[in-house]
Amino acid sequence: MLAAAELIRRGELVAFPTETVYGLGANALCGQAVQKIFAAKGRPGDNPLIAHVCDMRGVEPLVARIPPLARRAMEAFWPGPLTIVFPKSGAVPDAVTAGLDTVAVRFPSHPVAQALIERAGCPIAAPSANRSGRPSPTNAQDVYADMQGRVPLILDGGACGVGVESTVLDVSDGPLILRPGGVTQGMLEQALGMPVRVHQAALKPLEGEARSPGMKYKHYAPKAQVVLVEGAPEAMARRAAQLYDEALAKGNRPCILGTEELKDIYGERAFYPLGKRAQPESIAHNLFAALREMDRRGYDAVFCETVEAQGVGLAIMNRLVRAAGYKIVKG
Numbered sequence: 001m002l003a004a005a006e007l008i009r010r011g012e013l014v015a016f017p018t019e020t021v022y023g024l025g026a027n028a029l030c031g032q033a034v035q036k037i038f039a040a041k042g043r044p045g046d047n048p049l050i051a052h053v054c055d056m057r058g059v060e061p062l063v064a065r066i067p068p069l070a071r072r073a074m075e076a077f078w079p080g081p082l083t084i085v086f087p088k089s090g091a092v093p094d095a096v097t098a099g100l101d102t103v104a105v106r107f108p109s110h111p112v113a114q115a116l117i118e119r120a121g122c123p124i125a126a127p128s129a130n131r132s133g134r135p136s137p138t139n140a141q142d143v144y145a146d147m148q149g150r151v152p153l154i155l156d157g158g159a160c161g162v163g164v165e166s167t168v169l170d171v172s173d174g175p176l177i178l179r180p181g182g183v184t185q186g187m188l189e190q191a192l193g194m195p196v197r198v199h200q201a202a203l204k205p206l207e208g209e210a211r212s213p214g215m216k217y218k219h220y221a222p223k224a225q226v227v228l229v230e231g232a233p234e235a236m237a238r239r240a241a242q243l244y245d246e247a248l249a250k251g252n253r254p255c256i257l258g259t260e261e262l263k264d265i266y267g268e269r270a271f272y273p274l275g276k277r278a279q280p281e282s283i284a285h286n287l288f289a290a291l292r293e294m295d296r297r298g299y300d301a302v303f304c305e306t307v308e309a310q311g312v313g314l315a316i317m318n319r320l321v322r323a324a325g326y327k328i329v330k331g
């Protein structure tokens with residue numbers, strides 16, 4: 001930990017665990033250090049980063065002001081998987097915000113992330129610690145697979161709890177979820193006492209201008225072709241089984257990504273468990289590691305069950321439609 005904090009202070013990169021996914025961190029107040037993140041990830045320079053802080057007051061030097069709605073959201077959900085977009089202060093380098101006049105800030109709840117930020121003595125800018133376009137890493141091995149030779153140190157904190165990235169909330173024009181995540185629309189509505197909108201790009205390809213630059217990039221994709229199957233659970237499973245059989249007959253190496261509840265319908269077909277339909281949190285927790293496992297096992301055609309786009313299910317479907325390049329068939 002001390003070595004990790006020292007690396008951050010010296011302007012180097014450190015990969016570290018958070019409660020959502022692993023991050024690739026650098027001193028958020030040092031433009032040169034932050035540039036190294038973009039190089040290591042192969043990330044487009046116009047996609048801004050989240051600045052991570054280790055207490056409520058850490059946000060103050062980074063922002064021009066704290067809007068009242070942001071304050072309420074901070075009090076309800078920090079520390080935790082919620083990122084809030086603020087008007088930025090002059091202290092934040094352009095490399096972090098990709099030249100925007102706003103800055104995204106998050107106070108993670110993971111003790112290792114908190115200790116690293118505290119000991120480094122500066123806010124830490126960090127995107128997910130994957131190579132750009134790949135599924136986010138939710139354990140240290142998956143960080144290593146993408147980042148070996150590109151980052152001097154990976155802090156291993158075991159598997160991440162939430163498994164999908166933080167919810168990104170914009171409050172500049174009423175509360176708007178730019179990226180659904182662990183803190184759900186319902187949880188935000190309850191805490192803020194008002195309707196919270198979800199950006200139209202949550203489940204569809206982006207039309208028009210990107211409010212959040214991350215929206216316009218391909219994401220989360222394994223090398224295998226992923227096809228999502230929609231419908232009532234049993235019909236969905238039968239359709240996935242049929243698509244699997246067709247792919248096998250064509251000489252592909254198919255696999256079904258599905259839930260425990262429907263597993264028996266697949267019989268002897270190659271199946272990888274995503275979790276329990278009745279516990280969508282378990283699916284979020286397993287999702288990215290499961291997508292990565294498809295590549296490791298050499299599957300080239302993945303047929304994946306869908307879940308209802310509600311609560312945590314919205315965050316899951318947001319990642320799945322991108323992994324599938326929006327390819328969805330009906331059950």
Ligand code: TXA
Pocket residue numbers: 018020021022023024047048049050081083085097100102103104106108126127128129164165166167168178179211212213214215
């Ligand atoms: O859970 C998480 O948020 C993880 C962990 C490491 O904290 N981080 C993460 O970072 O997912 P990244 O870079 O993969 O995603 C950041 C998202 C992108 O969609 C980006 O476009 C958006 O936040 N974002 C960053 N700054 C923004 C800003 N000023 N305005 C709007 N969106 C912004």
Ligand code: MG
Pocket residue numbers: 127128136
């Ligand atoms: Mg990312």
